[in-house]
Each structure stands twice: as structure tokens, then as C-alpha cells.
Amino acid sequence: MISFTIRSNNLSRLKYEIIKRQPPLYPGADLLATDIKYIARWTPPHFTEACTKNRDLKLIPDNSVVFWSRVEEIPRRHVTLDLRDKELARVDMPIKYVTRLGSKLTDDSARLNASETDQLIDLLVEKDESVMTLYRNFHQQPELFKRYSLRLLSRRQSPPKPS
Numbered sequence: 001m002i003s004f005t006i007r008s009n010n011l012s013r014l015k016y017e018i019i020k021r022q023p024p025l026y027p028g029a030d031l032l033a034t035d036i037k038y039i040a041r042w043t044p045p046h047f048t049e050a051c052t053k054n055r056d057l058k059l060i061p062d063n064s065v066v067f068w069s070r071v072e073e074i075p076r077r078h079v080t081l082d083l084r085d086k087e088l089a090r091v092d093m094p095i096k097y098v099t100r101l102g103s104k105l106t107d108d109s110a111r112l113n114a115s116e117t118d119q120l121i122d123l124l125v126e127k128d129e130s131v132m133t134l135y136r137n138f139h140q141q142p143e144l145f146k147r148y149s150l151r152l153l154s155r156r157q158s159p160p161k162p163s
Contacts (some may be wrong), residue, residue: 001134008059014039018068031070040067040074048074063093094135095124101142110142119153 008014015033024030040048041056042065050073051057051066060066067074080102101110102117112120123131130152 033071036068037072038069061081
């Protein structure tokens with residue numbers, strides 16, 4: 001399995017980009033874009049959805065996994081990645097999300113400042129379960145993710161109250 005970033009909303013272009021980056025199966029066995037018969041996006045943890053039209057590619061979020069095959073249809077269920085790949089995806093997606101919230105492209109109500117972004121990324125690199133849980137539950141609602149993550153950061157920075 002190889003990993004690379006492609007930004008394309010055109011199925012033919014995606015096939016071409018995959019083949020361009022795919023190493024030969026064996027020396028002298030180069031593939032063509034027309035050799036790719038099936039493409040499916042992976043929906044963690046076990047499902048795939050076929051990509052047969054250009055509009056299907058728009059449903060693929062950043063940092064997603066796409067499977068392709070030149071011979072047989074890709075199963076729709078019970079498809080998993082190697083455990084190492086799952087662990088990387090588990091951490092990479094929240095980091096990209098927090099980075100995006102720290103950029104100027106984000107709406108002001110959900111934007112994180114540089115310090116907040118740095119603190120959250122530090123926690124994500126350490127695989128902090130609290131921030132991972134916030135990401136899993138609120139990645140579709142950036143304002144709520146920001147609210148709860150900032151509350152978490154402030155609680156961790158303030159000294160514990162004496163009992």
C-alpha cells in the first residue's frame with residue numbers, strides 16, 4: 001500500500017494520478033489509467049462505498065483512504081486497514097482538522113488562535129483521549145469543538161482547587 005495526496009473531482013484524472021504514482025507490479029509491467037476498473041472510498045472502520053461518478057469523489061473527505069482494483073469489485077463490508085495505518089489515520093485526521101481551525105480559512109466563530117492550535121496539536125500528538133473524543137463527537141460542528149476544547153485546555157492549565 002502506498003500513500004499520497006491527490007486533489008481531484010474528476011474520476012478519469014484520479015485514475016491517471018493513481019497510476020502515475022503507483023510503482024510497477026514488476027519490472028516492465030506498467031499500468032494504464034484504463035486498467036483501473038473499480039474505485040471505492042473507505043469509511044472506517046469496515047465499509048467501502050463505490051466511486052462511479054465524479055460527484056462521488058466530492059464525498060471523500062481530506063486524508064481519506066481510497067481503494068482501487070483492476071480485476072475484481074471491492075467488497076462493501078469487512079474491509080480493514082493494517083493496524084498501523086489505522087493508528088496513523090486516527091491521529092492524522094484530528095491534527096489536520098485542528099490545523100484547519102487555526103487557519104484564516106475558517107469562520108471567525110470557530111477559528112483557534114496560534115497558541116490554542118499549538119496546545120491542541122501537542123495533545124493530539126501525545127494521543128490525548130480527551131481531545132480525540134472531542135474530535136470524534138464534534139468534528140462536524142467546529143464551534144462546539146472549539147468551545148469544548150478551549151474549556152478542556154483552561155481546566156488543564158488552572159491549578160487544582162483545594163478540597
